[in-house]
Amino acid sequence: MNRIDAKFAECKEQGRKALITFITAGDPNLSVTQEAVLAMDRAGADLIELGVPFSDPVAEGPVIQEASQRALAAGTTLVAIFDLVKRLRERTQKPLLLMLYLNSIYRFGKERFFSLCEQCGVDGVIVPDMPYEEKDEIEGVAEAHGVYSIRLVAPTSHERAAKIAKGAKGFLYCVSSTGVTGMRSGFSTDFDAFFGQIRPYATIPCAVGFGISGPEQAKEMQRYCDGVIVGSAVVKVAAEHGESCAGPLYDFVRSLREGMDGDTK
Template identity: 60%
Template sequence: MRIKEAFEKRKKNGQKALITYIVSGDFGYETTKKNIMSMVNAGADIVEIGIPFSDPIAEGIVIQEASQHSLEGGTTLAGIFKMVKELRNETDTPFVMMMYLNTIYRFGTERFFDLCNECGIDGVIVPDMPFEEKDEIQGTATAHGVDNISLVTPASHDRIESIAKDAEGFLYCVSSIGVTGTRNEFSTDFDAFFDVIKKNADIPCAVGFGISGPEQAKKMSQYCDGVIVGSAIVKIISEYGEDSPKKVYEFTKSLRDALDE
């Protein structure tokens, strides 16, 4: 419900939603908490909480290295849930976990979604789970009130229609084929891509993968209901470490300002 309300609030004001991403536990839980609150205070509408994984196949080098650094620092899924529970005392902003299927399986699917519900996680994004196999977690996610958020890419072709029709929470529209990471330019025909999506999706659509700054965010926002920025933020955290919250606030604010122009 929080996800839906976040998009509706922006739409009502003629604005686009800003979704930001962070690798949990990079430079410790406290730094992650401060950075999440920096993003929220700067105008992020939804925060994707990345769960570090040893083999993050959808990620580029920036998020890969941050994940490795986080795992080496002792980050665990149980620790992340504890952190989220603490954050819920400070904000009602929707939180979505972005993670890999093996992490859910190893933790225990029932136990995982039970804690999502208890700690206030609104949705999950599982990039290595094909749409055709979403039933692996769908029933348990639904039973615990957690949106199982689907991804659609320019390479989805004939599948775009069925994925869009069946999506929940918001539809994660991947800007280009490949892994995450900032890009200088895109080769995707966005008019054609989003034309099919809009004809079939009854929920908000947000575009991500490769948006590196305010200008790109503004440009991409014309196609959908929200933009997702990840690697650019993770890069700032990698550079400034425990001193990153101020820089993360400034960058997030620049994105918010660009979207509101």
């Protein structure tokens, strides 16, 4: 069983929602990223996404764009990120996903990329610039290596939501708002209507992301879905504390977990 399936099943059995966190790999360097991931693991993150830095991250807001630039300036490469995943696998069995752009996979080579995902312990990939209609570009080779290609569905997907949900693996990444990633003070999306479009067709868990900035929003959003994804807010903490970010990230992720669990501590 893929670790993603196992983790969502565990969360369901325990009566809680999954907390999924994102961090840009290599910002400020890969050693810090390793400690940051392990800190988030200890703090209660159920799944962790590693962002592969890219020169033109079209789906990202300024926080993650700037983190991507810092990581690239530090010399972060995809090969080095695979090495990081191998090291992490010696210390955690939480699901690890790579979030990256399609061009990065093409340049690396699809077969080589997914083969290394399998060898190193990557459970899934999220490719935000790959439309559903182009899913066959990678899904076949990903599945051959036991890696899930996570599909994204947005409030603007409308009638396409049924197609996107059908045959999806791991979890559906439900984009909370149109536009790019980034922390938001509020949402204009009608989530009852949005998830009403998705739920009749989804046979796997749904997780909502884009814009969730703190414990209160995470607690509110989990009412609609099976998991909550927090990205830019995590990257912002990492950026503010640099090489000393592991402790503050532990505290922040712990606050998210406690907020979702209704902990009053």
